[in-house]
Amino acid sequence: MESECEKLLPFRQMNDWSCGVAALRFLMSLTVWPLLKKQGRDILEYVPKEDTLGTTSEDGTDPENVEKYLSLIHIPYRVSRAGRVKKLSVPAMVLFRSDDPEDHYGVVVSIGEKVTLFCPWYCEYQKYSLEEFESLWWTERYGNGWSLHI
Numbered sequence: 001m002e003s004e005c006e007k008l009l010p011f012r013q014m015n016d017w018s019c020g021v022a023a024l025r026f027l028m029s030l031t032v033w034p035l036l037k038k039q040g041r042d043i044l045e046y047v048p049k050e051d052t053l054g055t056t057s058e059d060g061t062d063p064e065n066v067e068k069y070l071s072l073i074h075i076p077y078r079v080s081r082a083g084r085v086k087k088l089s090v091p092a093m094v095l096f097r098s099d100d101p102e103d104h105y106g107v108v109v110s111i112g113e114k115v116t117l118f119c120p121w122y123c124e125y126q127k128y129s130l131e132e133f134e135s136l137w138w139t140e141r142y143g144n145g146w147s148l149h150i
Helices: 004-011 019-031 033-038 063-072 130-136
Strands: 078-080 092-097 103-111 114-119 124-129 147-149
Touching (some): 019 063
Antiparallel strands (some): 103 114
16 A cells, blocks of 8 residues: 555655745646546646746746746636635645745645645645744745645
């Protein structure tokens, strides 16, 4: 039987700057890919890569490039800057401050007493209190409360 880590391994980021690519892949695996499979479409045509998202070692992945990519492949999406975790609909790709001072992407998969977030760096689910997550849910470059929903 496949372990949780083995199931998540395809969504692990491959280097310091590819969390956006990995998080988008994970979000698409929850939302888009099952629908494409039902339609008999090849999901490999819809796998985001560093070059298709304009990801660089200097800047990572700009959220606008994520939006442009989804528009290019005709996947409807919605961007929100709610900033309040209780207003966040899940699953949602988010930009937040991680353990280090860098911007980081993850995917919030559930909200209850705690926020459960898939972290592509550690390739695992992490849990935060509502207050702790809200305090981390900002970046210097992109501001407060950015989230993307498919």
